[in-house]
Each structure stands twice: as structure tokens, then as C-alpha cells.
Amino acid sequence: MNNDQASGQAVSKKKGSVERFTSSGFILAAIGSSVGLGNMWKFPYITGKHGGAAFFLLFIICLIIVGLPILLAEMTIGRGGRGNASASFFNLTGKKYWGAFGLLSILTAFMIMSYYAVVAGWTFHYTVESFTGLLFQEGSDYKSKFISFASGYWPIFWQAVVMLLTGWILAKGVSGGIEKFNKILIPGFLIILLILMVRSLTLPGAAEGVSFFLKPDFAKLDAESALVALGHAFFSLSLGMGCMLTYGSYVEKRQSLGAATLAIGFGDLVYAFIAGLVIFPTVFSYGLEPGEGVGLAFMALPAAFSQMPFGFFFGGLFFLLLAIAALTSAISILEVPVAYAMHKWQWSRKKSAILISILCFLVGVPSGLSVGGVLGDFHPGGKSIFDWMDFITSYVLMPFGGLVVTLFTGYAWKKAGEEAGLKGFWYKAWMFLLRVVVPILIVCVFLHSVGIIKFSK
Numbered sequence: 001m002n003n004d005q006a007s008g009q010a011v012s013k014k015k016g017s018v019e020r021f022t023s024s025g026f027i028l029a030a031i032g033s034s035v036g037l038g039n040m041w042k043f044p045y046i047t048g049k050h051g052g053a054a055f056f057l058l059f060i061i062c063l064i065i066v067g068l069p070i071l072l073a074e075m076t077i078g079r080g081g082r083g084n085a086s087a088s089f090f091n092l093t094g095k096k097y098w099g100a101f102g103l104l105s106i107l108t109a110f111m112i113m114s115y116y117a118v119v120a121g122w123t124f125h126y127t128v129e130s131f132t133g134l135l136f137q138e139g140s141d142y143k144s145k146f147i148s149f150a151s152g153y154w155p156i157f158w159q160a161v162v163m164l165l166t167g168w169i170l171a172k173g174v175s176g177g178i179e180k181f182n183k184i185l186i187p188g189f190l191i192i193l194l195i196l197m198v199r200s201l202t203l204p205g206a207a208e209g210v211s212f213f214l215k216p217d218f219a220k221l222d223a224e225s226a227l228v229a230l231g232h233a234f235f236s237l238s239l240g241m242g243c244m245l246t247y248g249s250y251v252e253k254r255q256s257l258g259a260a261t262l263a264i265g266f267g268d269l270v271y272a273f274i275a276g277l278v279i280f281p282t283v284f285s286y287g288l289e290p291g292e293g294v295g296l297a298f299m300a301l302p303a304a305f306s307q308m309p310f311g312f313f314f315g316g317l318f319f320l321l322l323a324i325a326a327l328t329s330a331i332s333i334l335e336v337p338v339a340y341a342m343h344k345w346q347w348s349r350k351k352s353a354i355l356i357s358i359l360c361f362l363v364g365v366p367s368g369l370s371v372g373g374v375l376g377d378f379h380p381g382g383k384s385i386f387d388w389m390d391f392i393t394s395y396v397l398m399p400f401g402g403l404v405v406t407l408f409t410g411y412a413w414k415k416a417g418e419e420a421g422l423k424g425f426w427y428k429a430w431m432f433l434l435r436v437v438v439p440i441l442i443v444c445v446f447l448h449s450v451g452i453i454k455f456s457k
């Protein structure tokens with residue numbers, strides 16, 4: 001083991017050198033991580049529901065005061081500590097308990113990946129079914145179609161495909177895998193998104209959808225909207241589970257982390273905005289109810305595509321878009337435990353990617369079978385296994401991970417400003433947010449999501 005390995009750096013076997021992103025590769029990979037299913041099926045819906053452009057403004061404010069400071073903190077810890085999501089904390093302070101807190105985010109990432117692969121698998125299946133036209137045969141009850149698909153074993157097959165693909169990309173390394181694939185997938189994603197945006201905005205009655213999405217209605221904003229916006233800013237930037245920290249550990253010293261933070265935040269926002277312009281005009285033009293998540297993507301939209309000329313093609317493109325969004329996020333999630341295993345057990349990248357993928361697949365099978373499958377009726381404590389995994393990770397572990405990063409940067413690690421390249425006003429503002437504002441807000445979001453704070457309407 002050389003010194004780099006000892007500190008927790010990912011070392012490329014072939015070249016014997018530490019693994020690094022190029023500057024543009026890093027920005028694209030981080031945008032790939034942040035742009036995911038959250039942008040495509042959650043953001044448009046919550047915006048429409050909470051007052052359109054008014055909510056959009058609120059979301060931008062949350063991104064600026066909570067999202068971006070934590071994003072910068074995560075990347076700074078990664079680059080300063082030059083290790084995985086646990087080792088970096090330890091490397092910077094020499095304190096074991098910080099390493100242990102970091103370990104929790106690795107567990108979070110592993111758990112998220114186990115069920116994220118299930119949903120990603122659905123998007124793969126729907127891409128194939130749509131391009132081949134099979135989805136649009138035999139009746140137009142897309143709700144039953146989804147339920148019958150989810151209750152079978154195909155989801156497990158597609159989940160395995162996702163794990164295989166993600167593991168394969170990670171086995172190819174930071175520049176040969178993560179960076180290379182993001183460089184192909186993200187521009188491809190933007191092209192498809194723009195094609196779909198033109199298609200949806202030119203549908204008859206598109207204006208109604210645009211107005212639902214964007215017409216500012218400040219009367220709909222309330223405390224609840226603020227917490228929803230906050231929670232989403234957090235999830236959307238992939239914070240609180242070591243992703244951005246791990247990516248940060250592969251960034252060159254000369255890269256400006258402040259500029260990267262702005263680019264990633266802006267990219268995330270733009271993609272979410274265009275997603276709204278794709279989804280609502282399409283749904284409204286065909287007189288359908290806009291829903292959230294599964295209902296929107298797998299039930300309402302297929303019904304719209306089935307009535308559109310060349311709908312199989314546009315539907316195929318739409319699901320391909322979801323599949324790419326899910327894959328580039330999955331890559332960043334699985335890299336967290338893969339990087340950890342490489343350091344902890346001195347495994348090669350290949351071995352780590354293969355073993356972690358297999359393990360994660362096995363852990364995810366019960367989630368895959370619990371959305372209507374053989375475990376569909378198993379609801380311990382009132383939630384299916386899938387919902388439990390989602391609840392524990394998104395509502396408990398991720399906010400906790402975010403809090404650890406915030407407190408670590410604000411209080412424990414004195415040299416964060418130097419590493420982040422911030423001085424004077426910007427440093428003071430960043431510290432004020434990390435020390436005071438962000439921790440308070442995270443605790444509020446947490447208490448709200450677990451139901452301790454409630455707002456009555």
C-alpha cells in the first residue's frame with residue numbers, strides 16, 4: 001500500500017496514479033448526479049401544486065441559502081480530505097468519531113442505491129416497451145398496466161440490468177468510466193429534453209400546462225411550501241449521503257469549487273425547469289390529471305403518448321430521458337460505497353464495483369418485490385419495504401448526513417475556507433449559513449418530514 005492508498009485515495013491500478021476528474025468532466029458528473037428522477041417527476045409537480053413561479057422563486061432561495069452552502073462544504077471536505085465519505089472526515093481531523101459519522105452516509109448511499117435501481121429499472125423497461133410499441137397495445141388502462149408489470153418478476157430483471165450497467169461503468173474508473181459516460185450521457189440528455197420540450201410546447205392546449213406550472217400564485221405559498229422547497233433543494237443536489245464529497249475527492253486543486261458550486265446549482269435548476277415545460281403541456285393537452293412520481297411518469301404520461309402522433313417515439317424518448325437521469329445519479333450513488341470498499345479492504349476498483357453491485361442488488365430485491373409483487377402485501381408498520389427504505393434514507397439519514405457535513409465544516413474543521421477558496425465577505429456569509437441558518441433549517445425539515453411539526457391548512 002502506498003501513501004495515497006493509505007490516506008483513502010482511489011489509486012488507478014494500471015497507472016498507479018491517483019484518480020482525478022478533468023475540470024469539465026467533474027462539472028458534468030456532478031450535474032449528472034444532481035439531475036435525476038427528482039428533477040423529472042417531483043420538481044414539476046410540487047411547483048405546480050405550490051404556486052408555480054412563486055414556488056420556483058422560493059426554491060431558488062432555498063438552493064442559495066441551504067443547497068449551495070452544503071454542496072460547497074461537501075466538495076471541500078472531499079478535496080481537502082482526499083478520501084472516501086468516511087476517511088475524508090478522519091483525514092482532516094484525526095478524530096475517529098467524525099469518520100464514524102461519515103460511515104453512516106456510506107450506508108445511506110448503499111441503501112438508496114438498492115431501491116433507486118428498482119425505479120431506474122422501471123424506466124429501462126418502459127423505454128423498451130415504448131419504442132417497440134408494446135406499451136400502447138391492448139387497452140389504455142395504464143394504471144393496471146403498471147400494476148401488473150410491478151407485480152411480476154420483470155422489475156427484478158431490470159433492476160439487475162441497472163446494477164450491472166452501473167457497476168460496469170464504475171469498474172472502468174473515474175476518468176474512463178464516470179467521467180466518460182457522463183460526457184456522453186449529459187449532452188444526449190439535453191438534446192432529448194429539448195426535442196421533447198419543442199414537441200410538448202407545440203401541442204394544442206399547451207398554454208394551459210405552462211400556466212399551471214408557472215403562473216405565480218403567492219397565495220398558495222405557506223410554511224409547508226417552504227419546507228417542501230427546502231427538502232427538495234437538498235435531495236435535488238444529491239446532498240447528505242457522501243456523493244458530492246466522494247466526487248470532490250477526485251477534483252484537482254486548481255479547480256474553483258465556488259464556480260463549480262454555481263454551475264452545478266444552475267444546471268440542476270435549468271434541467272428541472274425544462275422538465276416542467278415538457279411534462280405539463282403534454283399532460284394538460286390530453287386532459288389528464290398531473291400527479292406525482294410513479295403516477296405521473298408511468299400512468300398519466302403513457303396515456304398522453306398513446307394519443308399523440310408518433311407517440312411511441314416521443315414516449316420512448318421520454319423514458320430514455322428518465323433512464324439516463326436515473327443512471328447518471330445511480331453512478332454517483334454507488335461510487336460512494338465502491339470508493340469506501342477500495343480503501344477499507346484494499347480491493348481493486350473492479351473487484352469493489354462487482355462485489356458492491358451484487359450485494360446492493362441482493363439487498364434491493366425485497367424492495368423490487370414489494371411494489372405489488374410477492375411482498376406487496378407485507379406492510380410492517382404500515383409501509384411497504386420499498387417505502388420504508390425511501391422513508392428512512394430520504395427523511396432520516398440524508399438530513400442527518402447533511403447536518404454532519406454542515407457542523408463539521410462550520411465548527412470542527414478550521415481550514416475549510418482556505419480549501420474552498422473563500423475569503424472576506426463570502427467566507428463569512430458561508431460560515432454564517434453553515435453555523436446557524438442551515439442547521440436550524442435542516443432540523444425543521446427533519447421534524448416536518450417525520451411528522452413532529454405539522455401545518456394545518
Ligand code: PHE
Pocket residue numbers: 033034035036037038039235236237238239241243329330332333
Ligand atoms: N439528485 C437526484 C435527483 O434529483 C437524486 C439523488 C439523491 C442522487 C441523492 C444522488 C444522491 O433525483
